[in-house]
Amino acid sequence: MKNEDFNCPVPFNDSDCVLMAHGGGGRMTHRLISDIFYPAFRNPLLEQDHDGCVFPVQEGRMAYSTDSFVVDPIFFPGGDIGDLAVNGTVNDLACCGARPLYLTAGFILEEGLPLSDLQRIVRSMRKAADKAGVQIVAGDTKVVERGKCDKLFINTSGIGVVPEGIRIAPDRVRPGDVVICSGPIGAHGITILSARESLGFETNLKSDTVSLNNMLSQLLKNIEEVHVLRDPTRGGVSGTLNEIAKAARVEIVLDEASLPIPDAVKGASEILGLDPLYIANEGLVLVILPETRSQEALAVMKSFPEGKNATIIGRITGEDNAIVKMKTPYGNYRIVDMLSGEQLPRIC
Amino acid sequence: MKYVDEYRNNEQVQALVRAIRKATTQTWHIMEICGGQTHAIARYRLEEMLPEQVRLLHGPGCPVCVTPVTLIDQALELAKRPDVILASFGDMMRVPGTREDLLQVKAHGADVRMLYSPLDAVRLAETNPGKEVVFFAIGFETTAPVHMMALKEAQRKKLSNFSLLTSLFTVPPAIDAILSDPESKVDGFLTAGHVCAITGNSAYHQLAEKYKTPMVVTGFEPVDLLLGIYRCLLQLENGSYFVENAYRRAVPEEGNPAARALMDETLEPCDQEWRGIGIIPGSGLQLKKTYAIYSSREKFPFLPRETEISSECIAGNIMRGVSQPSDCPFFGKACSPERPMGAPMVSSEGVCAAYYKYS
Numbered sequence: 001m002k003n004e005d006f007n008c009p010v011p012f013n014d015s016d017c018v019l020m021a022h023g024g025g026g027r028m029t030h031r032l033i034s035d036i037f038y039p040a041f042r043n044p045l046l047e048q049d050h051d052g053c054v055f056p057v058q059e060g061r062m063a064y065s066t067d068s069f070v071v072d073p074i075f076f077p078g079g080d081i082g083d084l085a086v087n088g089t090v091n092d093l094a095c096c097g098a099r100p101l102y103l104t105a106g107f108i109l110e111e112g113l114p115l116s117d118l119q120r121i122v123r124s125m126r127k128a129a130d131k132a133g134v135q136i137v138a139g140d141t142k143v144v145e146r147g148k149c150d151k152l153f154i155n156t157s158g159i160g161v162v163p164e165g166i167r168i169a170p171d172r173v174r175p176g177d178v179v180i181c182s183g184p185i186g187a188h189g190i191t192i193l194s195a196r197e198s199l200g201f202e203t204n205l206k207s208d209t210v211s212l213n214n215m216l217s218q219l220l221k222n223i224e225e226v227h228v229l230r231d232p233t234r235g236g237v238s239g240t241l242n243e244i245a246k247a248a249r250v251e252i253v254l255d256e257a258s259l260p261i262p263d264a265v266k267g268a269s270e271i272l273g274l275d276p277l278y279i280a281n282e283g284l285v286l287v288i289l290p291e292t293r294s295q296e297a298l299a300v301m302k303s304f305p306e307g308k309n310a311t312i313i314g315r316i317t318g319e320d321n322a323i324v325k326m327k328t329p330y331g332n333y334r335i336v337d338m339l340s341g342e343q344l345p346r347i348c
Numbered sequence: 349m350k351y352v353d354e355y356r357n358n359e360q361v362q363a364l365v366r367a368i369r370k371a372t373t374q375t376w377h378i379m380e381i382c383g384g385q386t387h388a389i390a391r392y393r394l395e396e397m398l399p400e401q402v403r404l405l406h407g408p409g410c411p412v413c414v415t416p417v418t419l420i421d422q423a424l425e426l427a428k429r430p431d432v433i434l435a436s437f438g439d440m441m442r443v444p445g446t447r448e449d450l451l452q453v454k455a456h457g458a459d460v461r462m463l464y465s466p467l468d469a470v471r472l473a474e475t476n477p478g479k480e481v482v483f484f485a486i487g488f489e490t491t492a493p494v495h496m497m498a499l500k501e502a503q504r505k506k507l508s509n510f511s512l513l514t515s516l517f518t519v520p521p522a523i524d525a526i527l528s529d530p531e532s533k534v535d536g537f538l539t540a541g542h543v544c545a546i547t548g549n550s551a552y553h554q555l556a557e558k559y560k561t562p563m564v565v566t567g568f569e570p571v572d573l574l575l576g577i578y579r580c581l582l583q584l585e586n587g588s589y590f591v592e593n594a595y596r597r598a599v600p601e602e603g604n605p606a607a608r609a610l611m612d613e614t615l616e617p618c619d620q621e622w623r624g625i626g627i628i629p630g631s632g633l634q635l636k637k638t639y640a641i642y643s644s645r646e647k648f649p650f651l652p653r654e655t656e657i658s659s660e661c662i663a664g665n666i667m668r669g670v671s672q673p674s675d676c677p678f679f680g681k682a683c684s685p686e687r688p689m690g691a692p693m694v695s696s697e698g699v700c701a702a703y704y705k706y707s
Contacts, residue, residue, distance in 0.1 A: 266349045272464070273438075273696070329358045330570070332393040334706045 018113040023143030036115065037139060040122035041129075045102070045137040053137040055102065058161055063098035065089055066157035074121065074151050076195040078187075078206030081154055082121035083128035084282060087211045088233070089156040090132045094213035095229040095285065097168035097220060098160030103129065104138040106155040111146045118152070132211035134158065165224050170247035172227040178294045179252065179314040180287040182215070182307045183208065185237055186265035189279035194268065201271070203264040208283035215304040216285065222300050228288040231281070235339055238277040238324065240286060241314075242338045245322045254314035254326040254336065278339045288316070355569030356392075364574035365397045368581060375401040376584050377533045378577060379526070379669050381519055382540035383410030383697030384568050390702035392570045402581065405533065405669035408522055409540055411486045412439045412695035414622040414667070415515040420445035422651040423484045423513055426644060427458040433476060435461040435469045436484035439695045444688060466498035466512075473502065473510035482644045485512040490542045492516050492633055493607035496614045499635075499642050513644040514634060517620060519543050520551040521631035527559040531670050536580040538566040538573070541595035546611075548603030552591045560589045567595040614639050623691040624663030661690030666699060673700045680704055 021028040045053045069085040093100040129136055188207045220226055232240035245252050261276045269276050283306060289297055294312060301307030324336040380386060386406045389395060395404055408414050424445050427434035441450045441462060454460035463469055466483050473481035485495040495512055502510040519540060526532055539552055544565045552563045562583035566576025576594045583589060593599055620632025640646045665671035673679050683689040685701050692698035
């Protein structure tokens, strides 16, 4: 390990990997915090050096969400478990209509994890947090024996503020609404799969992991009538839309020809027997709103890099029949059901 | 996507549908043998596009579905041994044995690996010399050569800790059994293109002649399937019966000689039980005696040999083309992909699962 890899004043001259003692609460724990976590996450709220973080609250409504990340491998084209963990919770808050403010981060580290990997991951978390405009204000670290977890698991929780007038909820979905998809479907899941050594195929795909809050906050500023925002992570587009259909008791009809599925995702799915609609995405959002406002919404989304390929993929066609259907290229319809069992393990 | 989009093209699909409508004058029952074809038919809703007189019956060609419970139990038994790594294709993981499935024994500590290729299992054996790596080798004539390639690779590497738990089926004896059944309604067959790509068409010429039944070698995309159905209908309407290749881009008349030679060297026919149907004489493939050292059953002779199955499931009738999934009182109620009662609900290529998923 080269000293210049780190911006901390004292390099890890005693160990280059995580030891059980790093989780013991003693000197080693403090070294880990002061050498790795603090330099990466540095902000005044974190530096209160307290058991938790104290901050002023605003009037109105807040959103609060949590998510855990166990992706394998921890580094993959387009991202790593760190930016995934920040973007995941930021996006969950943004999909509540909230402006994300603060995150906490909990780390479960496996004994033997190279400290350089941990360093790389926390820096990538900081970068993702800066891009999303959030601060990581509290954290926790535990170390488990080798073999008791796989390299590292991260939990992030986050708090955000919901602006006045915004109400995002599945029960607001009405016939006449359209479903906008912000970009290409399936990139994250297929990237993770192809990054696994055992699969032996390569694609030029990258994970789509990205924070969506800047785009969504602009969208809500322009269009208060947005009814639902959802990021189709595990379970994919199909799982997410089925949840919405059931919660709102509406029929959703997708148009197969309009689905933005990259050729590499299609090809890999054909080979592996997967359906892109069930594959996890990490930088995608489904926006449901009245058709009358859809062109305006598309214009806002397309002005952000993460929404430049936004397109309408379906509409809400009826009430009381809580299903998702797809119009095939031949003009007939098939059911798009929820996934039975798991399609792929540990994708996020 | 090249080589796929052309065969999903809407204009071609509509043109074939029109041609089928025009050619059909009476009721015909056509069976596609392969689960992959069943899946595509359900996914693209092709049956709805056909005239009412053209009835599709769905054959037993899903190896996951027809692998007997006894074999699943053998795999489970092996997986539970601390000295064994049990590897198989993903589809096998959820197939219920008598009491449990591979995912359940994995959750209880068994070393079960999901692989995409049997060759990965050879690598696994190489890197785990202290363990016996058992590959649960299921399949029809399409997959059998790949399993045999893995076996030859293990032989080349002189690995003594690699074996195959085989569950291999052949299509022509199954077609023979279906057509010789007095209850059979099948007027014409779509044979599985990828099977013929290996075996060639010779066995099908005999069957077409013996049962005076058209056999059309058919692919897996909507245009392929409709073309197969159309060519089959033309034969039926004309009263002719012969083997016709409607999947020329993949299937040469003589098949794949290299793959066949490998199979001839390593495998021999055997009587084989099909889950839900029973024993069909000569419809299986087993390792030849000279390759017995790669047979998990030879290495672990204590494995369970028989399993009592009591089920009200009508899978056998469905896979023989006598009944449809909708005839089953349990379909979509007591029996679903989460809780399959029988073989065709188990794998995504099983006929009941395909119907459940898309309609």
